[in-house]
Amino acid sequence: MAEITARKAVKAPLQSHVRWRDIYEARHLYILLLPTVLGYLIFNYAPMCGLVIAFQKFSLIKGVFGSQFVGLDNFVKFLTAPNFWQVFQNTLSINLMSLVFGFPAPIIFALLLNEVRNTSFKKAVQTITYMPHFISTVVICSMILTFVSSDGLINTLRGIFGGKEISFMSHPQYFQPIYIISGIWQGLGWSSIIYIAALSGVDQQLYEAAKIDGAGRWKQLWNVTLPGIMPTIMILLIMNIGHLMSMGYEKVLLLYNSAIYSKADVISTFVYRRGLLNAEYSFSAAVGLFNSVINFTLLMIANFISKKTTENALW
Amino acid sequence: MKIKRSLGERIFDAANCLFLTTILFCTLYPCWYVLMASMSDPNLVQDAKGIVFYPLKFGLYSYIDVLKYSQLWISYRNTVFYVIFGGIWSVSLTMFAAFALSRRNLPGKNGILMFIMITMYFSGGLIPTYLVIKGIGLLDNPLVMMLPGVAAANLIITLSYFRSMPYELEESAKIDGANDYTVLFRIMIPLAKPIIAVISLYYMVAIWNNYFTGLIYLKTRSLFPLQMILREILIQNSTAEISMQTDSAQAYAENVKYAVIVVSTVPILCVYPFLQRFFIKGVMIGAIKG
Numbered sequence: 001m002a003e004i005t006a007r008k009a010v011k012a013p014l015q016s017h018v019r020w021r022d023i024y025e026a027r028h029l030y031i032l033l034l035p036t037v038l039g040y041l042i043f044n045y046a047p048m049c050g051l052v053i054a055f056q057k058f059s060l061i062k063g064v065f066g067s068q069f070v071g072l073d074n075f076v077k078f079l080t081a082p083n084f085w086q087v088f089q090n091t092l093s094i095n096l097m098s099l100v101f102g103f104p105a106p107i108i109f110a111l112l113l114n115e116v117r118n119t120s121f122k123k124a125v126q127t128i129t130y131m132p133h134f135i136s137t138v139v140i141c142s143m144i145l146t147f148v149s150s151d152g153l154i155n156t157l158r159g160i161f162g163g164k165e166i167s168f169m170s171h172p173q174y175f176q177p178i179y180i181i182s183g184i185w186q187g188l189g190w191s192s193i194i195y196i197a198a199l200s201g202v203d204q205q206l207y208e209a210a211k212i213d214g215a216g217r218w219k220q221l222w223n224v225t226l227p228g229i230m231p232t233i234m235i236l237l238i239m240n241i242g243h244l245m246s247m248g249y250e251k252v253l254l255l256y257n258s259a260i261y262s263k264a265d266v267i268s269t270f271v272y273r274r275g276l277l278n279a280e281y282s283f284s285a286a287v288g289l290f291n292s293v294i295n296f297t298l299l300m301i302a303n304f305i306s307k308k309t310t311e312n313a314l315w
Numbered sequence: 316m317k318i319k320r321s322l323g324e325r326i327f328d329a330a331n332c333l334f335l336t337t338i339l340f341c342t343l344y345p346c347w348y349v350l351m352a353s354m355s356d357p358n359l360v361q362d363a364k365g366i367v368f369y370p371l372k373f374g375l376y377s378y379i380d381v382l383k384y385s386q387l388w389i390s391y392r393n394t395v396f397y398v399i400f401g402g403i404w405s406v407s408l409t410m411f412a413a414f415a416l417s418r419r420n421l422p423g424k425n426g427i428l429m430f431i432m433i434t435m436y437f438s439g440g441l442i443p444t445y446l447v448i449k450g451i452g453l454l455d456n457p458l459v460m461m462l463p464g465v466a467a468a469n470l471i472i473t474l475s476y477f478r479s480m481p482y483e484l485e486e487s488a489k490i491d492g493a494n495d496y497t498v499l500f501r502i503m504i505p506l507a508k509p510i511i512a513v514i515s516l517y518y519m520v521a522i523w524n525n526y527f528t529g530l531i532y533l534k535t536r537s538l539f540p541l542q543m544i545l546r547e548i549l550i551q552n553s554t555a556e557i558s559m560q561t562d563s564a565q566a567y568a569e570n571v572k573y574a575v576i577v578v579s580t581v582p583i584l585c586v587y588p589f590l591q592r593f594f595i596k597g598v599m600i601g602a603i604k605g
Contacts, residue, residue: 022422028495029415033427036412039464040431046447047439053446109338112331125335127588129342134587136524138542139576142549143345146365146569153348153365185342197599217324242436250527254550268441275442276531288440296437 054286067282074286083265084287090176091266091291094252095244097180103240105184107233110195111221126196129189141254144182145169169255172263179255179264194236195229202228234312242299245291267291346584353377353573357566377567377574386536387544387575393457394541398522401461405518406511408464409473414499416470417477418485428474435467441531448532459532460522460540469514472600476510477503513597516590523583541579548575 023030054074056067078084109129116122132140147153148168155165168174206224215223249268256264267287275284299314307313348367352360356372363371381387416424438444453459480503488498504511526542533539549572 032411032415044434047443050443156364285442
């Protein structure tokens with residue numbers, strides 16, 4: 001340790017002079033990085049620059065450089081479109097509800113699992129609840145459609161309690177609950193891994209101390225366990241809020257149908273249909289940009305609030 | 316030392332066990348149902364209305380039809396190909412990039428890392444990305460299924476793994492005259508087997524699951540990944556067959572779907588319990604960073 005410090009002390013004054021040498025010395029490392037940086041430039045940064053088409057009347061023939069500049073016309077167009085606010089509201093409510101119900105679920109699950117003393121039971125529960133993560137989205141959606149169909153399990157269970165048969169997938173009001181409940185089913189086990197890891201990192205001595213002070217299990221949970229995993233919870237919460245407007249369109253695209261667009265259509269599916277199926281590139285790019293900006297703003301706000309209140313932040 | 320638990324605690328434990336068992340059942344039942352229904356008589360399954368615990372009049376007729384459906388197997392082969400080559404490509408690039416970024420003597424490493432991490436929160440979106448892919452001629456090209464190579468989240472996990480390795484390893488190798496490539500291939504990669512397992516698993520699951528890339532960029536059916544064909548059979552068929560067909564034909568179509576699900580999902584479900592310790596490790600390394 002002392003050696004390292006000593007070496008640093010010797011090296012420090014020289015550093016500003018040998019910068020070009022440092023770069024030359026590290027040339028092999030740059031070569032190793034090159035494909036990745038190029039990949040990000042082409043597949044992430046080029047599209048970001050491509051967002052200029054949101055301010056253009058873009059045509060494939062004229063290209064990005066030849067198309068006419070129209071300012072905010074595309075934004076005005078979608079902000080005044082009759083169904084846009086419906087789509088916006090759906091996006092917000094699906095994601096907010098997913099956050100409100102879906103975010104605490106794995107935490108509660110991890111806490112309950114943590115209380116189980118029988119290790120083999122615990123292992124079994126963990127292994128089995130990870131399973132849905134390994135089933136593909138397409139298959140999950142097909143299973144959902146099977147279970148909510150008119151002669152599916154859900155209707156049978158409703159029948160037992162005297163409910164009438166409902167065709168869930170043709171009535172808009174059922175879409176969002178189905179989406180959110182199935183989302184919890186899919187993610188419960190997998191999302192709990194990180195909390196289980198965090199729980200195992202809580203100092204056992206704190207529990208001992210709490211017990212000596214006469215804290216029961218509830219008090220221990222409240223005063224030892226929860227504060228122990230709070231940093232993890234906050235970081236994940238910020239990240240979730242940062243993706244608040246963009247989660248899970250692949251599933252929506254597979255589950256919805258035109259009869260339930262009024263509750264199921266979200267910004268990303270809207271962009272997909274208008275942009276790729278109708279080839280309204282500029283219009284959809286404008287919608288996409290609007291969405292990204294909202295996401296990014298939400299992330300910044302969440303990060304700021306968390307930094308001020310709990311001192312946990314992404315940066 | 317065993318402390319006698321109070322009545323309240325025992326009630327809690329029992330309720331907790333019951334609750335977790337219910338969750339277990341809710342997770343397992345849908346999958347069990349599909350498995351059992353696929354091996355049953357289609358008409359009996361239809362009459363059972365969603366409640367099947369064991370095969371009803373055991374038979375594997377739909378499996379025979381599924382085995383004969385060549386398009387499914389072509390796409391299966393495609394997906395295996397995409398998973399293997401896309402996986403190798405992405406894992407290698409991630410290892411290279413993470414190794415380079417973990418070196419202390421790399422000028423500008425924080426800037427490059429920032430450059431990569433920004434993309435986790437801000438992107439050009441679907442349409443500009445589509446236009447770029449189209450512009451560079453990757454439309455309807457199988458390579459598109461293996462893009463974009465390095466996922467920022469996996470890079471960060473790998474990076475924090477490399478950072479946790481002792482610096483002396485590199486230093487002593489350098490003194491013995493090794494260059495960066497030797498350090499990477501002869502020292503770091505052999506020591507990084509656990510993290511290679513973790514990110515391989517993540518990349519492979521992601522490529523295996525991906526239908527959206529195929530949907531927007533691929534047009535030729537013979538290039539379709541498995542998930543695209545599954546979407547045709549499982550999702551699109553389901554809306555088309557609501558009307559028109561007779562009862563027994565519909566029951567049989569459902570049965571075929573169950574068999575398709577089993578054939579396409581069972582391999583991965585048989586494998587994941589054995590890989591469990593790897594992906595838990597990955598999450599934990601990620602958590603330390605987070």
